[in-house]
Amino acid sequence: MKNLLKMTLSTALVFVALIAVSQPPGGGRRGGGPDEMIKREKQAVYAKITDLSEDQKLLLDGIYDEFEVTLKEKFEEIRNSGNREGMREKMQALRKEKDDLVKDVLNEDQFALYQEVSAPRRGRRQGANPNGDGE
CATH class of the missing domain: 1.10.8 (Helicase, Ruva Protein; domain 3)
Structure with missing residues (x-):
């Protein structure tokens, strides 16, 4: 059970990191500043x-x-x-x-x-x- 929880948390952290890195320039605003x-x-x-x-x-x-x-x-x-x-x-x-x-x-x-x-x-x-x- 602990391993499943660790895997789920690890996967969630990876997805959050990918989303943060993939944001366009300008903090997510279309086209930047x-x-x-x-x-x-x-x-x-x-x-x-x-x-x-x-x-x-x-x-x-x-x-x-x-x-x-x-x-x-x-x-x-x-x-x-x-x-x-x-x-x-x-x-x-x-x-x-x-x-x-x-x-x-x-x-x-x-x-x-x-x-x-x-x-x-x-x-x-x-x-x-x-x-x-x-x-």
Whole structure:
């Protein structure tokens, strides 16, 4: 009987350990945290827009780095205040600001490709239309 109990407990511990190890980044949240979300978008943009100059890449890196810092600050601010009112509007405003900066860096064709990459992700997260304009 003791051996059966030990085997059952050992098996249970193995399953618990496997479940804990197999959790995705971000503590089980789908897609990870803001840094993972931004990293995936940036990689998708670079994969889609193949004719970026070195200067454009440097500028985009800076935009994404700043966006990540600002986004983390907003998440922390919301987490600390417990006030989730207006969170969507703040996030949309941040994304619009990033989009405006990106638009200044890319030419018209490149920006259209950027929108193809970023807008569908936004639509899935927010339930917005693929144009990202909230209408």
